[in-house]
Amino acid sequence: MxxxxxxxxxxxxxDDAEALGRMHYRSWVDSYSDLVPPGWFDDHGPQERIDLxxxxxxxxxxxxxxxxxxxxxxxxxxxxCVGGVSRAxxxxxxxxxxxxxxxxxxxxxxGSGLGQALLDWAVGALPAQLWRAxxxxxxxxxxxxxxxxxxxxxxxxxxxPMVEVRMVR
Numbered sequence: 001m002x003x004x005x006x007x008x009x010x011x012x013x014x015d016d017a018e019a020l021g022r023m024h025y026r027s028w029v030d031s032y033s034d035l036v037p038p039g040w041f042d043d044h045g046p047q048e049r050i051d052l053x054x055x056x057x058x059x060x061x062x063x064x065x066x067x068x069x070x071x072x073x074x075x076x077x078x079x080x081c082v083g084g085v086s087r088a089x090x091x092x093x094x095x096x097x098x099x100x101x102x103x104x105x106x107x108x109x110x111g112s113g114l115g116q117a118l119l120d121w122a123v124g125a126l127p128a129q130l131w132r133a134x135x136x137x138x139x140x141x142x143x144x145x146x147x148x149x150x151x152x153x154x155x156x157x158x159x160x161p162m163v164e165v166r167m168v169r
Contacts, residue, residue: 004114007078009121012069014057016077020069021050023077027104028160035135036160044160065101068121070114078106079114083122086129089164090155096168098123100130110138119146127169131155134163143167 012020025046033041061067065084071077082101086094100122105115119142132139134154148167157164 004109004112004117006073007114008071008073009068010071011067012053012057012077012080014054016069017053017057018050019075019077020057020080021053022046023106024049024053024080024104027106030107031104031136031139032133032160032162035133035162040160066122068118070118078109079118080104081118081122083128089131089166092153092155092166094129095151095166096127096129098126098128100128115142116146129166129168131164131166133157134165140165140167 025048028049029041056067061082061084063085065082067082068080069077070079081103083099083103084101086096086099087101088094100119103115103118103122105112105118128148130143130148132143140150147169149169151166151168153166155164155166156162
């Protein structure tokens with residue numbers, strides 16, 4: 001048995017919004033603390049992510065988009081993933097039909113294979129694109145191991161303030 005055997009995968013429901021928002025916030029702090037201005041997370045707490053998840057889960061996903069979340073027994077979320085059809089980003093046209101919209105895994109499960117399983121679920125081996133934070137070398141290395149490469153497209157991102165880099169496969 002592995003740490004993954006007891007985890008439950010399912011589509012998130014509106015009842016999961018608060019827990020997913022808190023997990024999302026913790027993942028952002030873990031991933032982006034060194035990339036955003038000092039104190040940014042002090043001014044932008046977990047309630048903003050909770051509110052976002054309430055809005056997201058109040059409606060079905062857009063056509064061609066799937067959502068999943070992964071929970072420990074008892075209901076604590078440890079990961080979430082959204083993937084599906086590509087979208088334009090800030091007026092920059094998509095270059096692949098499939099996109100990984102977001103993938104976050106709780107730090108306690110980094111290296112467990114859960115991130116890989118989620119990526120495989122979201123886009124498999126299809127040609128795809130994603131956007132990652134410039135400077136997030138852990139994410140960049142993970143995606144490179146899966147055949148993604150930076151394509152030279154970068155965009156400013158306001159929330160949190162950073163630069164996004166498009167990766168394609």
